[in-house]
Amino acid sequence: MGKEGLNRGGASGHETDKRNEFSPKNLILLAKGTNPEDGGAEMVYYDHPGGGGVFWVGSVTFGGSLVVDDKLSQMVKNVMNRYTLESKSDLL
Numbered sequence: 001m002g003k004e005g006l007n008r009g010g011a012s013g014h015e016t017d018k019r020n021e022f023s024p025k026n027l028i029l030l031a032k033g034t035n036p037e038d039g040g041a042e043m044v045y046y047d048h049p050g051g052g053g054v055f056w057v058g059s060v061t062f063g064g065s066l067v068v069d070d071k072l073s074q075m076v077k078n079v080m081n082r083y084t085l086e087s088k089s090d091l092l
Contacts (some may be wrong), residue, residue, distance in 0.1 A: 001034065005065030011072060013061030016041035018023045030075065033059065045079055055079050 002011030012033025019027060019050050024046050033040025041058035048054060 002031070002062075002065050002069055004068050005061060006067065007061035007064035011057075011059060011062045011065035011069070012039075012041040013059045015060050017056075017058035018042045019044065041049070043075075053083055055083070 004010055004038050005013075008014055010033075012035050016033060016035060016039055018040075018053070019029070019042055023044075024026055027044050027046045029042055029044050031043040035041075041062070043062075045055045066076065
């Protein structure tokens with residue numbers, strides 16, 4: 001998943017971000033790129049204590065893989081549906 005894309009290097013690309021000691025403790029790792037020497041971007045999300053959530057893909061080339069990778073696109077849809085369904089239930 002995410003190995004192909006319209007940009008250089010697939011979803012994880014050449015510019016990648018990862019978790020570090022300053023990342024929120026409730027951060028959930030969804031996927032990690034397979035770049036050499038632990039260079040792969042990390043896809044994460046977390047629920048913010050003040051409400052809402054953050055979804056982060058960690059790579060500038062990620063979008064170019066969404067149009068060619070059905071599994072990656074479905075993963076993003078699942079995350080977006082989670083936030084959408086939660087916000088709809090808040091309105092009831």
